[in-house]
Amino acid sequence: MWNKTLLIFIRYFLILMMIIGIIINGTTLTPAMIIFIFVFITNNQIRFFSLDRMWLKIISFMIEILFIAIAYKWIGGYLIIYLILSAMDSNLVLKKPVKHIFNIAIILQAILLSSNESLEFKFINMAVLIVIIATLYLIQDESDRKIEAQKLYDKLRISEEKLMSANKELEIYASSIEELTLLRERNRLSREIHDSVGHSLSTMVVQLGAIERIIENNPKGAKEVTKELRKFTQNSLKEVRTAVREIKPKKFEDYQGILIIEELIKNFKKLTGVDVRLSFTKQKWPLSSDQSFVIYRIVQEFLANSVRHGKATLIQIFMAFNDCELAVTLKDNGTGSDCVLEGVGLKGMRERVTEIGGVFSYTTKLGEGFLVKIELDKVEKLKIYSQEGTYGQD
Structure with a gap:
C-alpha cells in the first residue's frame, strides 16, 4: 500500500519546485x-483528491x-518537473491499461517538447523520466x-x-455420540440385568x-x-457370569493394560495441557497383570518427572510389540541433563522392571530431553522359561 502522507508531501514538493523553476527561469x-x-x-489536485x-x-x-505543453512553451520552467508530476499521477491514479497509454504519452511529450533543446538536455530529461517511470x-x-x-x-x-x-x-458431535452410545449401553445393560438377574431373584424370592x-x-x-432352589441359583449365577463376559468383550480383557495407560495419558493431558502422544505397533499381545502394572507406574512417573524436572511440552511414548518381546x-x-543422579523415581522404575525380568535403561543430554527404554519378554515366553526351569530341577 502507498504511504498517502508521503505521496502528498512529494506532490506539494514537486509543485513548489515547478513554481521555483518558473521564477528561476526569469x-x-x-x-x-x-x-x-x-x-x-x-486540476492536478482535484484529480488526486x-x-x-x-x-x-x-x-x-x-x-x-x-497544460504541460502550454506551460512549458508559454511560461517556461523545468520540463522534467512537469513530467515527473504527471508521471507520478499516471501511475498512482490510473489503472492498467490506461496507465501504460499515458506513460507512453508522457515520454512522447518529453521528446516533442525538447526537440529544439540540446542533445545533453534531451538525454538527461529522457533518462531521468524513464528511470522514474x-x-x-x-x-x-x-504494492x-x-x-x-x-x-x-x-x-x-x-x-x-x-x-x-x-x-x-x-x-x-463426537461427545454427543459418545454420550448417546453410553446411554444406549446403559439401557442395554439395564435390560440384561432385568431379564436375567431380575428374573432369577424374583424366582428365588418366590421359592x-x-x-x-x-x-x-413338611x-x-x-x-x-431347597435343593431345587440351589440348582436354580447355580444356573442363574452361570447366566449372570455369561452375561458379564458378553458385556465385557475378550479383547477388552486382553488389552485392558493398554486401555488403562491410554486413560492415564488422556487425564494427564487434560490436567497439564502437555502434548502426550501414545503409539504402538499393529501387532499386539496381551500384557500380564504385572507387566500392565509396571508399565502403568513407569509411564505415570515419567510423565510427572518430564513436567516437574524437564519442563517438557511434548512427550512421546511408543510401544513396539514383536513375536518375543515388548519395547516401551x-x-x-x-x-x-549431562549429569544424572538416580533418585527414588529412577531407582523405583529400574527395580519394578527388574523384578518382572525386564531390562531398564535411560539416556539424557543437556538440551536434548530425557529418554527411557523398557524391554519386557512376552507372557508365553516367560511361561516357557518357567517350565524349562522346573524340568531342570526335576
Missing part, C-alpha cells in the same frame, strides 16, 4: 499566467498533458504483491477459523416364600424345594 509573470498556473495546479470515476480522471489527465512500476508491482499476499493471508485466516469451528463442531410356608409341616418337601520407549523434549 519569466515575468502576468495575471493571465498566474491564473493559468492556478488552474493547472487546481476528489475525482472517483475513472473517465473523469482520464479527462483531467488529458487536460494536464495539454520504471521505479514507479516497480513500486506499484511491489500489488503485498495486497495479494494480504488477501491470501486473510483467506487462509478465514479458512483456519472455519476449520477450527468445524473441528469444535466435530468434537461436540424362599414357599420354603418358609412348608418347612414346619420338612422333607422343604428340603426338596518414553521420550520428552525437556531440558535434559
Whole structure:
C-alpha cells in the first residue's frame, strides 16, 4: 500500500519546485499566467483528491498533458518537473491499461517538447523520466504483491477459523455420540440385568416364600424345594457370569493394560495441557497383570518427572510389540541433563522392571530431553522359561 502522507508531501514538493523553476527561469509573470498556473495546479489536485470515476480522471489527465505543453512553451520552467508530476499521477491514479497509454504519452511529450533543446538536455530529461517511470512500476508491482499476499493471508485466516469451528463442531458431535452410545449401553445393560438377574431373584424370592410356608409341616418337601432352589441359583449365577463376559468383550480383557495407560495419558493431558502422544505397533499381545502394572507406574512417573524436572511440552511414548518381546520407549523434549543422579523415581522404575525380568535403561543430554527404554519378554515366553526351569530341577 502507498504511504498517502508521503505521496502528498512529494506532490506539494514537486509543485513548489515547478513554481521555483518558473521564477528561476526569469519569466515575468502576468495575471493571465498566474491564473493559468492556478488552474493547472487546481486540476492536478482535484484529480488526486476528489475525482472517483475513472473517465473523469482520464479527462483531467488529458487536460494536464495539454497544460504541460502550454506551460512549458508559454511560461517556461523545468520540463522534467512537469513530467515527473504527471508521471507520478499516471501511475498512482490510473489503472492498467490506461496507465501504460499515458506513460507512453508522457515520454512522447518529453521528446516533442525538447526537440529544439540540446542533445545533453534531451538525454538527461529522457533518462531521468524513464528511470522514474520504471521505479514507479516497480513500486506499484511491489504494492500489488503485498495486497495479494494480504488477501491470501486473510483467506487462509478465514479458512483456519472455519476449520477450527468445524473441528469444535466435530468434537461436540463426537461427545454427543459418545454420550448417546453410553446411554444406549446403559439401557442395554439395564435390560440384561432385568431379564436375567431380575428374573432369577424374583424366582428365588418366590421359592424362599414357599420354603418358609412348608418347612414346619413338611420338612422333607422343604428340603426338596431347597435343593431345587440351589440348582436354580447355580444356573442363574452361570447366566449372570455369561452375561458379564458378553458385556465385557475378550479383547477388552486382553488389552485392558493398554486401555488403562491410554486413560492415564488422556487425564494427564487434560490436567497439564502437555502434548502426550501414545503409539504402538499393529501387532499386539496381551500384557500380564504385572507387566500392565509396571508399565502403568513407569509411564505415570515419567510423565510427572518430564513436567516437574524437564519442563517438557511434548512427550512421546511408543510401544513396539514383536513375536518375543515388548519395547516401551518414553521420550520428552525437556531440558535434559549431562549429569544424572538416580533418585527414588529412577531407582523405583529400574527395580519394578527388574523384578518382572525386564531390562531398564535411560539416556539424557543437556538440551536434548530425557529418554527411557523398557524391554519386557512376552507372557508365553516367560511361561516357557518357567517350565524349562522346573524340568531342570526335576
